[in-house]
Amino acid sequence: MDKEPNKSEHLSNEEVFRRNAFQIIIEMVELSNQTREDTSVLVDEILHSIFFLGEINRPKFSPKRLLDDNEEIYDHLRDRYPQPFSLYSSQIPRRSPFSCVLDMIVQVVGQENEDEIKLKLQTLSHQLMQNAELQILVSSTICISRINIPGSKRYYGVSMSTKGRPAGQIMVAASSFSYWDDYVADAVMTYCPKKTKKPYFDGTFQLHAEVSCQAYNIRKGIEMDPCRSCGNLFGLQSPEKEKHWPYGNCAEVESVSNLLKNENRVRENVQPRPEENRQRAKDEVSKHLKNLLKNQVQFNWDGVFYCPESVRDEEEETEEEETEEEETE
Structure with missing residues (x-):
């Protein structure tokens, strides 16, 4: 035994x-x-x-x-x-x-x-x-975002839960392309994959004052200040000068993404997404992702991001409805 x-x-x-x-x-x-x-x-x-x-x-x-x-x-x-x-x-x-x-x-x-x-x-x-x-496979941080009015809905997010640097970078890229809100993905891709701001693209934004975004250490249950990365991405006030986590790893990213997906009034207060050089930024992140998969982890990717069956069915139904509406028009 x-x-x-x-x-x-x-x-x-x-x-x-x-x-x-x-x-x-x-x-x-x-x-x-x-x-x-x-x-x-x-x-x-x-x-x-x-x-x-x-x-x-x-x-x-x-x-x-x-x-x-x-x-x-x-x-x-x-x-x-x-x-x-x-x-x-x-x-x-x-x-x-x-x-x-x-x-x-x-x-x-x-x-x-x-x-x-x-x-x-x-x-x-x-x-x-x-x-x-x-x-x-365990997150260290949870973040809760909400509009500062009584009874407003809470939107949660956790930090990345992977093992090792290649896996974390792969999941940040994957979430940027297939899961996070477009505004949040643009902000993250402004700095990824080199952890430095791209000179040709800036998708960062500042959350409106009506929004609160508070992170907590999961194990200790204590409040955490935003790191410098979250300050750079979303304009969150950060006293941290040194702590600078890889962009996309923090719980704030997922929490803010869920907020923007569901609260139009918050989304409307975010500055318009820059279209100039956006595709170039995406191409750079995509190239890095493919390099990681091929050379770092030897994964033979078919180019598809996994979608659970019921979600896939819902998306296909939505596409069919949109096609029918366009044909009717």
Whole structure:
């Protein structure tokens, strides 16, 4: 029988990756069963996201290995969610795993119950960080954005939850192209991939004073000031002079993106997106992404960002409706 690690022992990074992957998947399935809402799309999405990260990890982990070599769980999930099992080795996720965990918890708890949401994330984070020196597949920060009026809806985001530099850069690029609001993606791509501002393109913007955007350390539950990167992207007031996280890694990015996707009054107060040289900026990020996939992690990408089946169906229906409206006109 394998010896269980005690508090003074630390698991290897690879053991932590496998353990956390399995625990997160099991947690997502259990949370999905706790709500009457159909949250299967989030389970589908996180399976693909984790399987992809296992595929590009060194050493590589197959879905079966990430499911603790449990045949029963493997067969059940593969039958229920076939797409992640067939597409993890050819398509890129739109976002990192803990983003899906956050969405699931918000669905189960309700967006208005921010203290309970933070507590659930904190509890899970402590479980996943046990006997581990590094945060692997676990976000360190949550951010809550909202309009400063009574009863306004809260919009959540978490920091990137990957392992290693190539994976983080891949997910920032993927989220810029396929998940984040266009305004937020433009701001991030202004600085990516070299962490310096492009001389030919500026998609940054300043959030209106009516918006609050507050980050918290998930494990400690304490408020965090925006880093210099978030100040550069969104005009958030940052006392930090030195702390300068890679652009796109912070929880503020996802939180602000969700806010802009849903609050037109906030979006209308953001300066118009610059069209000049925008494609050039996207091409630079795309080139970097393809180079990472080919030369850093040896991933044979088919050019498609993974879309969970139910989301894909909704998008296809929307496209069909738009086509019908255009034909009618």
